[in-house]
Amino acid sequence: MVDVDRDDAETPEGTGAPANLLLRMEGIVKHFPGAKALDGVDLDVLPGEVHCLLGQNGAGKSTLIKVLSGAHQPTSGRILLDDAEIAIPHPVAALNHGIATIYQELDVVDGLTVAENIYLGHELDRGGFTQRRAATRRARDLLRRLGHPEISPHTEVGQLSAAGKQIVSMARALSHDARVIVMDEPSAVLDSGEVENLFRVVEGLTAQGVAVVYISHRLEEIRRIGDRITVLKDGRTVGRNLAVAATPTKELIKLMTGRTVEFAFPERPGVPDDAPVVLEVSDLALGSTFSDVSLEVRAGEIVGLAGLVGSGRSEILETIYGARRATSGHVRVGGRALRPGSVPAAVAANIGLAPEERKSQGLLLDEPVFKNITLSTFARTAKGGWLDERAERRAASEQAVALDLRPPQVGRAIRTLSGGNQQKALLARWLVHGCEVLLLDEPTRGVDVGARSEIYALVRSLADAGTAVVVVSSEIPEVLGLADQVLVVSEGQVVHRGPAQDIDEHAVLDLVMEGSAA
């Protein structure tokens, strides 16, 4: 172990180059027009290990694994498998070499069933005719292995939640009999129970000698299952083959960010009793998805919704926001009842929603960052229908700096930003808007440690400034750490409510399990 400063050019080495390398990537460089995503990255993977890839948003992790999976062609560099150099000109080649990938962006086809998605590209067929029975059977086995026997192979994937889709992606990777499985932030959309499932699967794979390359921004996960770590920063390897056990978290963060981050949730100043109730939801219900949801959020208060994936938390937020029409109940903002089922009414009442699935619900991928940031405000900035792009850019740039967007040029297409940075841009939209009520659905999904604490601080400072915030997160510690009040949701019912300090993670888990067992 080498102790490093932020100025140290040397790459820290953990263990030396081991003898039985399975996969090696050497000096990988990848240029995009106008951006250098990778600038000489090395990666060594041993059979049967969980090799973690760490780095800030935009460090180049996804790009690296896309080079490995054949989705991108490297500008230069070599890839060796079993000490022999291989070429990966397209995804099929990677699969043929036994390298399977779970991508960061959900890569399933909505119109096909679960089984069809799992065997997409390597369908089980005889003479071109699909063997549906065999595929169903084997898909069911895979899903069981992943701890999800309840997902039917016949379900159309479009009907599944984000988590369900992630599980289908994993099942597809497993179906390939791969020697290396790359997982790009697989846990981002999973709740804690499902993460446990995932770990079990990973352990099962490594026991068979399969190597897993694991990307996550949740360092505690890496502690749990990781063997060795490679750290990327700005497209370079800044730490290679670090043993997990021997590397303190602080050290990792310093490597990734080049600085020290004191990771902590911001303090709760406490909401004064006389703070006005800004958001008032009474007996809200949406068909069979949820019912009897009542909550009050006062100015300066953060209310967290905890629960399992699929418990209906997103729907609660979307219904408050008017994106879905409630079957009964009321929403009041500042005492005034909101027209149900109308997003424009909500936006006019200064409610903002950062949706859960940023690509499909949040972003105009081909548009520049600033237009994405000002999507809800451009009409306000405009004078009599005439756009004021300069003002838009100014406002967007301010937030880009405040949120440490990388790269901070607001003129480039948001498609070219890394996943975490896209998430930040989405948050920036509502910051520019200046909401009285902010509904955040998984606000830190895919966001790196550094930015994550910034987002926490930001949400808290917004609250301090009088905003009422509702946060949904699948990470229970996040809800507990950030919120003043916690509501535990299970199967569309609020099963608990109370101050965040009065409950801990285990208690929440017990509650939701109970609820879903009932």
Added chain:
Amino acid sequence: GCTSNEPPEEENTAPAPVAAEGNDEPGEDVVIGFSAPAADHGWMGAITQTAVDTAEQYPDVTLRQAEATNDVNVQISHIEQFINDEVDAIVLLPFDGAALTEVATKAMEAGIPVINVDREFSSPFAARATILGDNYGMGVSAGTYICEQLGDNPDAVVAEIQGIEALPLTQDRSQGFADALADCGLDVDAQVAADFTIQGGETATSNLLQAEPQIDAIWNHDDDQGVGVLAAIENAGRDEFFMVGGAGSLDVMEHIQAGDTPLEATVIYPSTQAADGIKMARLVVQNKNMGDLVSAGVPRTTQLYAPVVTADNVEEYLPIGFES
């Protein structure tokens, strides 16, 4: 207008110089711009073909051919191009006479004589000379023939297969047909529209035959779509009626001659009108007289004759049948 009935023999598919001596002698060079609707069926194809062939006959004629189009907007621009090019004469078969009147007038004002073919302009100042088929007369001829055959049976079922219903010429034909039938106490019992295409004829006729279990006579406006009409009749195995065609394609005349189909007759609608137009344009530019006429200059209006071809006289008309 005044009608001159020219013997159809004068217009051959392979036109030989039959006009008055001297007219075919090479004169000053003439550049003729020619524009017609899309040659999307045989009759229109024959119009263009005979025009081109006729022009090629004369060493002193250069033909400028505009893209055949059914878009009056485009056709107008073609005439504008001809005016820009300062051609000597324009032979124009407008997709819609009224719509091209304006630009034709412009050409005339620019000193370019316009020969209007088949579909009449709405202003007498738009053309130096006009050659017309007789759409109304066609309907009358067809109706009269059917009256002759069925006049004694007031309950006879008469069906009509139109071309493109929305065209004024179709309306004229149908009007003539109805008027002639009314004369002998008959009426049109079923009317369908095809679209001048074979597939359209087949489709419309299949449905028609289905809708009318018993028919005595059919008039089909257009021999091109007639190929499809006959195919449908054969498919349906029906033969209780007789059929009259329209336009006068070679194929139909051969059927009439052979008597192997319900086709008994067809009404000629000359496909050589544009060829006449070319000849007239040349004469106008070269300041010559028309054929045997004594009066000076090319006549302003010529309406062509629409005879009925039957097994009795088909020999006579075979040479001018156009290949659909």
Added chain:
Amino acid sequence: MSGTTAAPPADAPSDAPRRSGWLSGPAVRNLGLVIALALICVAGVITGGERFADIDNVLTILRLASVTGVLAIGMTFVITSGGIDLSVGSVLGLTTVWATTVATQTMAEDIHWVLMVFTALVVGTAAGLVNGALIAYGRVVPFIATLAMLAAARGLAEMISDRQTQQVDVAGFTDFFRADWIGVPVLVWIFALVSVAGWVLLNRTTFGRRTVAIGGNEEASRLAGIKVKRHTLYLYGLAGLAAGIGGVMMLGRTTAGTSTNGVLYELDVIAAVVVGGTLLVGGRGTIVGTVLGVLIFNTLNNIFVINNMSTSAQNVAKGLIIVVAVLIQQRFANRSRST
């Protein structure tokens, strides 16, 4: 450990509403179409009586539906994959012209009429492959590539035929395609066969699954290892083949090869496919829906003629009925899936 195994979480829709192939989700979607078609038929019986509800009339409708029907089956694949083929009608015209050239007919006369069929199929497939190559490898958007083919094929057909209608003189050919089998015209049999083959191909083969996948999410399909370009090539080849089959059937129907065959079929065919419920953006295709769409349009035409309606009135009525049919179909489609 995970608690989600205990009770099925809500995000795993139960298997309950699944029935075997025909009757599942898509079938419910098709139910709306069936109802629309039924209503149209009721209107036919009311206004046409015996003349409509007659076996011969039904066969007439089917026979007329068969050519566009076959094209629509090919088009269903292309549209399901997220593409479009505007050239089908024009390619159909080209195949009828090519199959009836003097050279082809002489050869067919000497050897066997199947040669004419073969020619048409080869020409159609070749044109389709050119489309596919432009789209897959030249990266020209389908709309433009096939629009270019629409113009080019029509022009080529006119040049080859010299704008003359070429009559089919090979007796074996016309005899075959005009015949009935067990009281049903050969053309209808072909349509039925192509439909069934299309259904199997779309729903029961790897090719079909990949077609849906590409239409649903092209990038994901590529990442999953599907050779998207090659598949796209095949898809347009398939649509071209369908146009070739349609050309042969057209020849059987009209016994005339001409460049005007198939004019404006593209719109009819696409309309039938889309009314049938295949999504224009790709990712969902239904052969049964397409067949129903084709039947709806052809039945309407038939009823219009039976009622002696003018083309103008037909147009207005057709516009209204299309909208109503789609609204009915949507009522059901929406019911069959969640918000």
Added chain:
Amino acid sequence: MSGTTAAPPADAPSDAPRRSGWLSGPAVRNLGLVIALALICVAGVITGGERFADIDNVLTILRLASVTGVLAIGMTFVITSGGIDLSVGSVLGLTTVWATTVATQTMAEDIHWVLMVFTALVVGTAAGLVNGALIAYGRVVPFIATLAMLAAARGLAEMISDRQTQQVDVAGFTDFFRADWIGVPVLVWIFALVSVAGWVLLNRTTFGRRTVAIGGNEEASRLAGIKVKRHTLYLYGLAGLAAGIGGVMMLGRTTAGTSTNGVLYELDVIAAVVVGGTLLVGGRGTIVGTVLGVLIFNTLNNIFVINNMSTSAQNVAKGLIIVVAVLIQQRFANRSRST
């Protein structure tokens, strides 16, 4: 509190590669089109010489381009929003018929010819709004809704006109639209005006931004508070208005109102828009590209006539040239944006 505030981000937001509107990304994309058009013009000069490179000829091209051009501007909005309007040509026909009914013309004669213009614009907009309402509130897919309108408007036009061509007798009207201003025909001025207005509307107003946003991601736009349905209604109304303007121009050019006006314009117009670089899936639209697309098609047509090409050869050539133009344009489009 977080301790991250210490180190400011190394790279301040530098917007370096940004240049003003016209010269940035879209302009590079249009460069390919400009080159294609230039090549076509070179071909025109080589083959046509004086006859092509003549101010009168250029005006002829522009005059021809102006009607479809105006329709194409309206269509650009619809396509940018991810929709399509197949009814523009047929609505154009309807507006010309309605504006020339005896009633309208009598009134126009008595009051002012602007009444005819007004009638056409109102009829066009109304038809467009019906499209929009069906699509936005009836949730009928645009292809089907506007296909239905195509049929219905055509039928209606035939009924109103009783299939007769209606001549414009209002002298003021024809005089106005036949005139030149500063040597440039009024029709061309209108086209120019509509283009500039379209450019401003698309690129400089909230309306345009919303249009692009809806085409790029409808759900995201909805969640950002954009009234997607109402905007969709307006968009089709706008396309209808453009059809109305096109109808007035058509009347000015032909002085004849007939239901056959505008037949098949939809394909020409969509082709011009798509060749111009507007994405059929929505989310990207370019007015400059559309204008270039319209000019390319019309210049081609002009050159064909100058060269006395047969229609068949023209079709084949047109097919080839479309493909080549798109390939050229793509070379540049791809260079202008990242993988």
